[in-house]
Amino acid sequence: MYPTPLCSHAGRGTFSEVYEPAEDTFLLMDALEKDADRLQQLSCTDVNPAAAECAVQTSERNRVCLQPVITDLVESLLPRLSGEVDVLLFNPPYVVTPSEEVGGRGIEASWAGGRRGREVMDRFFPTVARLLSNQGLFYLVTVAENKPDEIVTVMAESGLRGEPCLTRSAGRERLSVLRFGRT
Numbered sequence: 399m400y401p402t403p404l405c406s407h408a409g410r411g412t413f414s415e416v417y418e419p420a421e422d423t424f425l426l427m428d429a430l431e432k433d434a435d436r437l438q439q440l441s442c443t444d445v446n447p448a449a450a451e452c453a454v455q456t457s458e459r460n461r462v463c464l465q466p467v468i469t470d471l472v473e474s475l476l477p478r479l480s481g482e483v484d485v486l487l488f489n490p491p492y493v494v495t496p497s498e499e500v501g502g503r504g505i506e507a508s509w510a511g512g513r514r515g516r517e518v519m520d521r522f523f524p525t526v527a528r529l530l531s532n533q534g535l536f537y538l539v540t541v542a543e544n545k546p547d548e549i550v551t552v553m554a555e556s557g558l559r560g561e562p563c564l565t566r567s568a569g570r571e572r573l574s575v576l577r578f579g580r581t
């Protein structure tokens with residue numbers, strides 16, 4: 399068992415506009431712990447500058463090295479990282495909201511997923527196969543409203559095979575972490 403990282407600074411004080419780790423966060427951590435032998439390196443981006451700064455503090459508190467990049471999805475890392483990413487994690491804004499709520503850079507970016515909760519993640523999917531190395535793995539947090547089975551079908555069109563890694567209910571949400579790799 400890996401200890402739960404120290405993250406009590408997120409979501410309060412200086413970081414009140416940053417997503418406070420919740421059930422989706424912990425489900426993703428459990429999925430990574432389950433696959434720990436396959437995972438060796440981490441990448442990190444966020445569109446919210448406060449979230450990036452918060453991640454720096456989280457890494458310092460937990461004695462790991464993280465250098466967050468403030469960017470939309472992975473925009474500023476392409477084409478440099480094409481084919482280079484062994485482990486790609488995305489806990490996206492997945493909540494169904496009006497489309498007008500999507501696209502902010504504050505705390506609302508944590509949850510606002512637009513139509514079917516898919517607007518941000520759908521924008522990222524075409525990039526995933528381009529980023530992953532031959533042995534690369536992509537982990538994605540979803541809720542039932544995102545239609546995880548349909549996401550698996552969509553990703554298969556770009557040569558990535560997906561399956562649920564962990565599923566859990568959290569309040570009214572049915573959360574799943576999907577794992578994708580090359581077929």
Ligand SMILES: C[S@@+](CC[C@H](N)C(=O)[O-])C[C@H]1O[C@@H](n2cnc3c(N)ncnc32)[C@H](O)[C@@H]1O
Nearest residue numbers: 417423444445446449470471489490491507508
């Ligand atoms: C559900 S929160 C997850 C936060 C944290 N990674 C975790 O697992 O607890 C979603 C995160 O995605 C970020 N985000 C939303 N849209 C983004 C985009 N277009 N590019 C990069 N990051 C984005 C939000 O700012 C927020 O920090």
